[in-house]
Amino acid sequence: MKTIIFFLISSLISFSSYAQDPQLFENDWYLYEVLSMDFGTQYNVALINPSIFPYISISENYNFNGVGACNIFNGTFEPLSADEFTATSFNPTTEDCGNQEHNGFEDEYFSFISGSFWYNITTDTEGKVLTMQNPFFGYALFKSYPLTTSDYRQNxxxxxxxxxxxxxxxxxxxxxxxxxxxxxxxxxxxxxxxxxxxxxxxxxxxxxxxxxxxxxxxxxxxxxxxxxxxxxx
The missing domain is CATH 2.60.40.3080 (Immunoglobulin-like)
Structure with a gap:
């Protein structure tokens, strides 16, 4: 009996330690900037021409799906801690976007999101801001609202x-x-x-x-x- 109780308590502690910020699952996250690693190429989505509208959506069971430039993707994250994930599966379509900048952007974005990262969620005057960072000095900046027309081409x-x-x-x-x-x-x-x-x-x-x-x-x-x-x- 003591063994069963100990197992249940340990399971609850383990589960609670991996509980994620519920804001992570409440909406789609629209990508603003991404850099896969230190020696990668930084992309500001507002400066990409023609314009693209990349995003990611994460469900409470850690399945995710999203859009790059011309390809879509889905997969599954595994929580490593209360603010850290690793992708255990990542399944993108593999169409050629027909645009060198779009293809380069997808290489950078997909490389980042298919790896491991930690995150934090803050707010600005218009909504929420999701910042992800990985051990290779890469980062991705998402917001809970999409880029507007006036944002594009602005730096x-x-x-x-x-x-x-x-x-x-x-x-x-x-x-x-x-x-x-x-x-x-x-x-x-x-x-x-x-x-x-x-x-x-x-x-x-x-x-x-x-x-x-x-x-x-x-x-x-x-x-x-x-x-x-x-x-x-």
Whole structure:
């Protein structure tokens, strides 16, 4: 009897430790940016021409399905912890999109989503933001709402120098107003948060960071988010 009780308690503990954020299953997730690994190619969906509308939907039994550029896919995730998954199956169609950028994007996106990653869910002014990261310095940025027409072909920010030693310069095309910037480690830990009155250019002190790869999350007043990868020397 004691053995049975111990088994039941252990099972409950194991199950609860793997319980996922229920927000993960509540809606489709529309892809905004993806990078499969450190030496991969970063794709900003809004800049891809002709326009595409990639997304993923994840069910409570961890089955998933979605769309790339011209191909669709489905598969199954296995939870490794309360915020970490690995794909145990991934089944895409294999049509040639007839566009080099579309084919390259799908290689990057499918490579990322068919592997292992951890995730976190935050909110902006328009909905939810799902950020996935993998051990190879790759990431995927999804939102609970699709890109609008005005989002396409827009890339408001650039950063330099990259690699950087002490001060990272954030440059924009126009006066945007109030910005929120956050520096993330490759493990998803927030290392720095600033609220900035942005006037086309500002600087961010990164001198206290150890050498390595980081992500700069930039959010404007409308809730629009861009993610930039940089290397600290």
């Amino acid at each position: 408001k920010f650039q950063i330099f120098p990259n690699p950087v030693n002490e001060v990272l310069v954030l440059n924009g095309t126009k006066n945007i107003g109030r910005l929120k910037t956050q520096v993330y480690s490759t493990e998803g830990k927030i290392l720095n948060t600033q609220h900035i009155d942005f006037n086309k250019q500002t600087s961010i002190d990164v001198s206290n960071l150890s050498s390595g790869i980081y992500f700069l999350n930039i959010e404007d007043q409308s809730g629009r988010v861009e993610v930039k990868k940089f290397i600290k020397q």
